[in-house]
Amino acid sequence: MKKILHADCDCFYAAVEMRDRPELRDIPIAVGGRPEGRGVIATCNYPARTFGIHSAMSSAQALRLCPQLTLIKPDFDRYREVSAQIMAIFKELTEQVEPLSLDEAYLDISDVERFKGSGTWMAQWLKKEVLRRTGITVSTGVAPNKFLAKIASDWRKPDGLFVITPEQVDDFVAELGVDKLPGVGPATAQRLKQLDITTCTELSRCALPMLLDRFGKFGQRLYELSRGIDHREIKVHRERKSISAENTFDRDLTPAQVIEQELSTMVDKLTARIDRHGNPASSKIFVKLRFNDFTTTTLESSAMLPSIANFAELFERAWQRGQRPVRLVGVGIRLRDAEDSRQLGLFSTAPDEASSVPEDQ
Numbered sequence: 001m002k003k004i005l006h007a008d009c010d011c012f013y014a015a016v017e018m019r020d021r022p023e024l025r026d027i028p029i030a031v032g033g034r035p036e037g038r039g040v041i042a043t044c045n046y047p048a049r050t051f052g053i054h055s056a057m058s059s060a061q062a063l064r065l066c067p068q069l070t071l072i073k074p075d076f077d078r079y080r081e082v083s084a085q086i087m088a089i090f091k092e093l094t095e096q097v098e099p100l101s102l103d104e105a106y107l108d109i110s111d112v113e114r115f116k117g118s119g120t121w122m123a124q125w126l127k128k129e130v131l132r133r134t135g136i137t138v139s140t141g142v143a144p145n146k147f148l149a150k151i152a153s154d155w156r157k158p159d160g161l162f163v164i165t166p167e168q169v170d171d172f173v174a175e176l177g178v179d180k181l182p183g184v185g186p187a188t189a190q191r192l193k194q195l196d197i198t199t200c201t202e203l204s205r206c207a208l209p210m211l212l213d214r215f216g217k218f219g220q221r222l223y224e225l226s227r228g229i230d231h232r233e234i235k236v237h238r239e240r241k242s243i244s245a246e247n248t249f250d251r252d253l254t255p256a257q258v259i260e261q262e263l264s265t266m267v268d269k270l271t272a273r274i275d276r277h278g279n280p281a282s283s284k285i286f287v288k289l290r291f292n293d294f295t296t297t298t299l300e301s302s303a304m305l306p307s308i309a310n311f312a313e314l315f316e317r318a319w320q321r322g323q324r325p326v327r328l329v330g331v332g333i334r335l336r337d338a339e340d341s342r343q344l345g346l347f348s349t350a351p352d353e354a355s356s357v358p359e360d361q
């Protein structure tokens with residue numbers, strides 16, 4: 001039986017700012033882009049969250065919700081430096097570390113012998129050491145697999161520690177909402193709801209052929225997740241090659257509808273993800289498009305900034321290839337190759353920056 005620990009810093013960029021400027025601690029602050037430049041919120045502290053502010057929201061909207069909000073320009077060099085310190089502490093526990101972003105990682109602690117092998121004690125030690133050495137609080141989850149460990153770290157946030165033992169998995173998963181499952185975004189959650197499925201118990205009653213029929217390959221994954229099963233291994237050596245955001249629409253859209261109604265939200269989401277990865281250099285932007293006959297096409301372009309105008313232009317060119325209604329669109333950036341990233345000092349102590357769990361369909 002595997003034992004996975006997921007560690008996730010609480011509002012990381014904001015936490016670094018509050019650590020260095022204690023006067024910010026009790027007032028609503030957010031780290032993000034300028035509102036006039038279509039900036040988005042990367043992270044905000046808990047006082048700001050009480051106003052309804054969250055990451056990926058436009059900075060303009062955040063300031064409307066909370067006019068006294070202190071908006072801070074991100075300082076990625078400083079965040080990367082703190083991140084490297086934190087990842088180094090993780091590696092004192094085990095070399096089996098898979099970073100997901102600057103402030104988040106999976107650790108495979110199955111073979112760790114320290115702390116008598118107790119995941120709870122390891123999580124306590126890790127939280128204590130990160131706080132003592134960097135001033136940052138971390139929430140941790142321990143579980144028999146990645147997907148449950150990630151949910152567990154979120155369960156008692158902030159400053160949380162939550163353990164799901166192998167014996168507790170069935171009861172824990174039974175109560176879990178399907179919207180908590182990795183890969184289930186709003187569109188998939190809505191489709192499940194139309195089938196009267198909102199919990200994993202309900203999902204686990206669905207036959208596999210039915211799920212495959214309705215959700216394609218993802219049906220297999222839904223079948224397993226609803227039973228608390230997740231076979232993904234910790235990936236220590238995989239390089240992240242791209243960052244993207246995609247959206248499956250509730251109904252098929254015309255190209256004009258995509259550009260007018262969907263594109264800006266998707267680009268905002270992408271921008272927030274790029275920020276979360278410490279703003280790495282990109283070599284290309286790309287658009288992925290799935291037509292209503294399920295044919296998929298991807299088009300990329302060199303040396304373009306990930307702006308709405310550029311994605312709109314690329315999308316229109318990609319659409320010409322099929323000229324049918326559209327059911328899914330993705331926007332993303334390809335990262336410069338790993339050698340370049342290293343020269344830039346991007347992943348100086350964590351050279352094996354790995355892929356993140358898909359957060360949305």
Ligand SMILES: [Mg+2]
Binds near residue numbers: 009011012
């Ligand atoms: Mg975090």
